[in-house]
Amino acid sequence: MLATTRIVQFLLAALIVVLLGGLAGWYFFVQKQIDTTERNDDARSFGSAPSFGERLGSTYQNLVEGLAGGFGQVGTETGEGRPAPKLWRVSAAPVAGMGFMASSSLLYFAERATGNVLRADPLTTTISRLTNTLLPKVHEAVFAENGSVILRSLSENGSITTFAAELATTTASLDAAATPLALDGVYLPENIIALSAERGGKRVMYLVESPAGGVVGATATWTGKEQKRIFDSTLSGWRLVSTEGGSAALVQKASDDVAGYAFLLQPSGTLTPLVGNLPGLNVLPRTSGGAFLYSVSSGGALSLFVQTSPSATPVRLPIRTLTDKCVWARGSELLAYCAVPQSTPGSDFLRDWYRGIIHTTDALWAIHASSGTAEILFTPPSDTTLDIRELKVDDSGSYVTFVNGADRSLWLLRITE
Amino acid sequence: MMQGMQYRISSVALFLTIAFFALPAHAQYNIPDASAALSISLSPTYPQPGQTVNLSLSSTLYDLGESVVVWRANGRVIAEGEGVTETRVTAGERGTITTVSAAIAGGVASTEVSIRPTEISILWESDSHTPPFFSGRALPSAGTSVKLHAITYFAEPGKAEISPNNIIFTWKRNGGTLRDVSGRGKASATIDAPYLFGADTISVEAVSADGTIAGSASVRIPSVEPLLTLYQRHPIFGTMYYSALTGTSFVSESEMSFSAEPYYADAKTARDPLLAYEWQVNSAAVTADATDPNTITIDASRSTGIARIDLDLYHRTNLFLSGSGTWLITFTRAGNGGAGSVDPFTRQ
Secondary structure: OHHHHHHHHHHHHHHHHHHHHHHHHHHHHHHHHHHHHHHHHHHOOOOOOOOOOOOOOHHHHHHHHHOOOOOOOOOOOOOOOOOOOOEEEEEOOOEEEEEEOOOOOOEEEEEOOOOOEEEEEOOOOEEEEOEOOOOOOOOEEEEOOOOOEEEEEEOOOOOEEEEEEOOOOOOOOOOOOOOOEOOOEEEOOOOEEEEEEOOOOOEEEEEEEOOOOOEEEEEEEOOOOOOEEEEEEOOOOEEEEEOHHHOEEEEEOEOOOOEEEEEEEOOOOOEEEEEEEEEOOEEEEOOOOOOEEEEEEEOOEEEEEEEOOOOOOOEEOOOOOOHHHEEEOOOOOOEEEEEEEOOOOOOOHHHHHHOOOOOOOEEEEEEEOOOOEEEEEEOOOOOOOOOEEEEEEOOOOOEEEEEEOOOOEEEEEEOOO | OHHHHHHHHHHHHHHHHHHHHHHHHHHHOOOOOHHHHEEEEEEOOOOOOOOEEEEEEEEOOOOHHHOEEEEEEOOEEEEEEEOOOEEEEEOOOOOOOEEEEEEEOOOOEEEEEEEOOOEEEEEEEEOOOOOOOOOEOOOOOOOOEEEEEEEEEOEOOOOOEOOHHHEEEEEEEOOEEOHHHOEEOOOEEEEEOOOOOOEEEEEEEEEEOOOOOEEEEEEEEEOOOOEEEEEEEEOOOEEOOOOOEOOEEEEOOOEEEEEEEEEOOOOOOOOOOOEEEEEEEOOEEEOOOOOOOOEEEEEOOOOOOEEEEEEEEEEOOOOOOEEEEEEEEEEOOOOOOOOOOOOOOOOO
16 A cells, blocks of 8 residues: 555656656747747847847848948947037948938938838937838838838839838937837839939829830829829930929930930929930939039040029039039038049949949039039048948038948938038 | 104114113023022031021022122121122021021022021930849840930921921931831831941931921930849848949858849840850859849858859840850858868859
8 A cells, every 4th residue: 555655656756847847848948939039020120129239130230240330430439429420320231212301410211121211310329210110122212301201122023112101200209219110101103213202202203114115204192192194205214303393304314425315394294405415414403493413424534514594504513423423402502512533434434333333432522503613522531432322411501411332331421510 | 854754763773772782681680580590508407596507509500709699697688798609697596487598789689598497306225124223224235126216396486396296207227218117206216226336327307297397316326235244132132233243252141142134135134034144153054043044042151162153144036145254252251161061152
């Protein structure tokens, strides 16, 4: 009897030990799965808001840290809460595009990898993640001055997708720990090959591939409503460069030594010649007043011109660059900023530069269009090579931002003291 | 009375004699349709607004070298003198008419011509392949097509511009008329690209349906060779079109995909089934994926990290299309290629 009791006790004890061991093992296994899931979620910016630089997920973190400096800065004045250095590398990771907010030096930008929208404050060197909706591999981002954004990507079958979103003005505060929001928006028609947006974020103008060949031009609200067809062309190689009142410069895509033409396309559909029959032509209109810059590429040389109005005589400027590297400043003075390659580009420059084969090393110049003069404004340090593109300037004229074409890193330069 | 009679007869005879010799002289300066013997030629034939127009007077009947010629533009004398057979004017703005006349002094003969300045712009591009978001023009290569569009600025004073539907376009290649694409309203045309390494001069002559206004323009279009360009196809950044791989490049990964873009090729996309990609990695042939033939993935985790990529491109029906490229890629996070490791440069 006693032996039986002992056997039962022994068996019960063994059973308890086995159960405890199994529970312990199950606990550690599940916890591991939770950790893995959290890391994956963080990499996609789901769930709790990651404070910038932390909890970004191992994959993204590794990729960003693999790039020199990550989200770092150039210069010795670093650290959150302090003003940014004169030349600040806002993001080492490739960006899709950026823009300043109205009457502000706040800079909004979209990550190429995720389509997330972030905001940088040069006064405090703070970067906030505003959205956490994943839109991978964004090639282009267009920002309005109210923060609304258009993100352009490629679908699996190679079509161009265009996602338009109106970012709420009452977004997360500048507190880096604030919760990112979902990016709500709509898809505009597929295969929009060119797009320009009003600064205020109300309407867009775009060219979409026509099934019959060529393109159809249309205007719409930012989110694609009230579409109105305004233009047809049998050609499809066009660029749109935004100017005032919802109009845009309609410019033939350029190639060295090949004649191009540019027109002013108004929302009504009226097409007015701007300048034409010039080799390698690119145009940058001012957003008010009618002045415009244009560049030509011929015989292995770049030339830059300014016209203070459509009927004025063009004036050749004393710098050699292209309008892709220029931006007009706001205000009454006809002032523009241009990045100028510090060495002479060779023949076929546009063809190679557009293909990403070559990158320039640029200095920044200020152009006084009324007098046709230019002065050098900033030369990057010798250890910093910048192929400056997509220049933007804030309303106060204190900052310019640009993308380094070599790696699509984002930079901010303070141009006033 | 007889003397009076004789006097009268003598006077009449004298008058008739004088008239007989005078009439032919008058007729000599008043030959019917003599003004048709004067003609004015313009250079250029179809002036543009504000362009200087050289005018030249010629005659099959008159010795202009001995004649005093008076030139007028819109009634105002612009040149005159003995033997002045050439002059020049500046064409007016679009929609204006400048009437230029040339006359031999004394009202002997005159002629006039109307200068209606016109402008024609020829815009063109090719249907050759360029990747999405590419900012440059698609250039023609052998086997592709060239799309042309003529924009005309034809207007009479005080009237709206003439619609292209009321203009007759004659397209020409190297002087030869392209009848298939010419005609009324044919402002757009699609033609074959120039031959490999060649260039064509394409011109268009446009005449309003009523024949009152005309213009012409021409453009030279060269053919180019397709350009093979290699890019990283990054797992999260996508194809990095902004940074092409050049002869020698470094990749900070141990494994990476690469996509080739055949710029200006006779193809709809880089994956066009008519394109044939022949890949080699370190001299070993690699079979391309039929669904993604322009992409290759290299795993350098068990190697020295240096890969030489060779690529030849052909077109299955266009014998004139070919391209090739060679790239040396160093993977900076590659393995050490330890003993017994297999060749890692196999397509995955």
